[in-house]
Amino acid sequence: MNLDDxxxxxxxxxxxxxxxxARGVRPIRDHRTPEPLLSWIDAEFGGxxxxxxxxxxxxxxxxxxxxxxxxxxxxxxxxxxxxxxWRQKPGVGIFGPFGLVERARRTGLGATLxxxxxxxxxxxxxxxxxxxxxxxxxxxxxxxxxxGARVVESVDLRRGEKKWRVTILAxxxxxxxxxxxxxxxxxxxxxxxQALVVNRGDALALxxxxxxxxxACLVAWRRGEESRESYDARLLETVVATEPDLVVLLGWMHxxxxxxxxxxxxxxxxxxxxxPLDPALDAVTMPDGSVxxxxxxxxxxxxxxxxGSGWIGATVHxxxxxxxxxxxxxxxxxxALEGEPRQALDARLHTLxxxxxxxxxxxxxxxxx
Numbered sequence: 001m002n003l004d005d006x007x008x009x010x011x012x013x014x015x016x017x018x019x020x021x022a023r024g025v026r027p028i029r030d031h032r033t034p035e036p037l038l039s040w041i042d043a044e045f046g047g048x049x050x051x052x053x054x055x056x057x058x059x060x061x062x063x064x065x066x067x068x069x070x071x072x073x074x075x076x077x078x079x080x081x082x083x084x085x086w087r088q089k090p091g092v093g094i095f096g097p098f099g100l101v102e103r104a105r106r107t108g109l110g111a112t113l114x115x116x117x118x119x120x121x122x123x124x125x126x127x128x129x130x131x132x133x134x135x136x137x138x139x140x141x142x143x144x145x146x147x148g149a150r151v152v153e154s155v156d157l158r159r160g161e162k163k164w165r166v167t168i169l170a171x172x173x174x175x176x177x178x179x180x181x182x183x184x185x186x187x188x189x190x191x192x193x194q195a196l197v198v199n200r201g202d203a204l205a206l207x208x209x210x211x212x213x214x215x216a217c218l219v220a221w222r223r224g225e226e227s228r229e230s231y232d233a234r235l236l237e238t239v240v241a242t243e244p245d246l247v248v249l250l251g252w253m254h255x256x257x258x259x260x261x262x263x264x265x266x267x268x269x270x271x272x273x274x275x276p277l278d279p280a281l282d283a284v285t286m287p288d289g290s291v292x293x294x295x296x297x298x299x300x301x302x303x304x305x306x307x308g309s310g311w312i313g314a315t316v317h318x319x320x321x322x323x324x325x326x327x328x329x330x331x332x333x334x335x336a337l338e339g340e341p342r343q344a345l346d347a348r349l350h351t352l353x354x355x356x357x358x359x360x361x362x363x364x365x366x367x368x369x
Contacts, residue, residue, distance in 0.1 A: 001149035003122040013119045016112045025063050033058045035285035043287045047332040049097040059116045069100035071117035079367040082155045093126035111146045163192045167244035171253040174205025179354040181212050189361045195242040232257040258321050267319040273300040274313030274333040279325035286311050296324035314353045316360030330360035
């Protein structure tokens with residue numbers, strides 16, 4: 001869309017923002033999205049938008065009851081395949097992501113935030129804006145009506161039904177493995193799960209794999225008989241034989257060797273905690289503004305509860321040599337309710353993990369060439 005639309009002029013946008021104030025709604029612009037806002041975005045909108053919002057500026061609106069919505073603008077460095085062509089075009093700024101909570105919809109707030117963000121792109125010297133990945137017809141009509149935008153390109157998210165080969169590593173129950181396979185089989189995520197590798201003979205994931213028709217292999221570490229180096233070599237050989245495009249760790253309880261990580265650069269891990277977007281940080285800010293420790297390691301849920309943080313969560317991140325430190329693809333915080341039985345909390349966490357894994361895998365596919 002062209003940013004010379006009269007509705008995006010300084011006076012028009014300023015007047016609309018003043019009108020929000022008269023309704024008790026406070027609009028705020030930040031050229032770098034604050035941490036509490038990023039975690040709120042994850043809690044409200046599925047867990048993948050915060051890293052996009054962190055890459056640019058943002059408008060947010062709130063009232064006495066809390067945050068109502070946001071509109072991000074000018075994110076830099078995003079790897080989505082549909083943006084690569086447009087990043088080379090001078091004078092084109094990127095709009096989004098953009099979201100409103102339920103009580104703020106159909107109030108006119110969205111149009112004001114939208115135009116404020118587009119005005120901010122105009123202020124930065126862009127002549128045109130790209131509003132990417134608008135999938136619903138009603139949203140296309142909304143953008144056309146509110147900004148004069150028009151469709152300039154159609155994107156095949158399925159890329160001609162392309163599917164990536166995936167090998168999953170698990171050590172326990174395997175509910176996330178099963179959920180991922182079922183979504184892949186249903187066509188919700190573009191993957192063909194080729195194999196499951198487990199390191200414990202009593203892992204229930206083996207039974208799930210048999211029921212789902214996925215080839216499974218047990219590679220257990222015979223600690224009294226072989227060295228760590230020997231085991232790591234066997235594990236690497238087993239996974240290499242499955243020829244994966246992507247390796248995903250879903251409840252895998254064994255630290256991988258540097259050689260394994262180097263052999264599979266496309267390697268993701270599900271971790272049961274809300275981790276910071278910056279993997280170098282050891283603390284993370286939650287939606288309520290509290291700052292807690294970044295709970296890494298095998299006992300992260302127990303550690304969070306013992307520390308009385310009040311928050312747990314789920315994160316899917318890229319894997320490096322450092323444990324539980326890698327670029328985040330998706331994350332969602334989860335409030336631990338006072339007096340809630342551990343079994344009930346674990347059930348809520350597992351349900352959340354299924355969604356976070358699906359969103360992260362979908363995003364991974366969108367970032368591949």
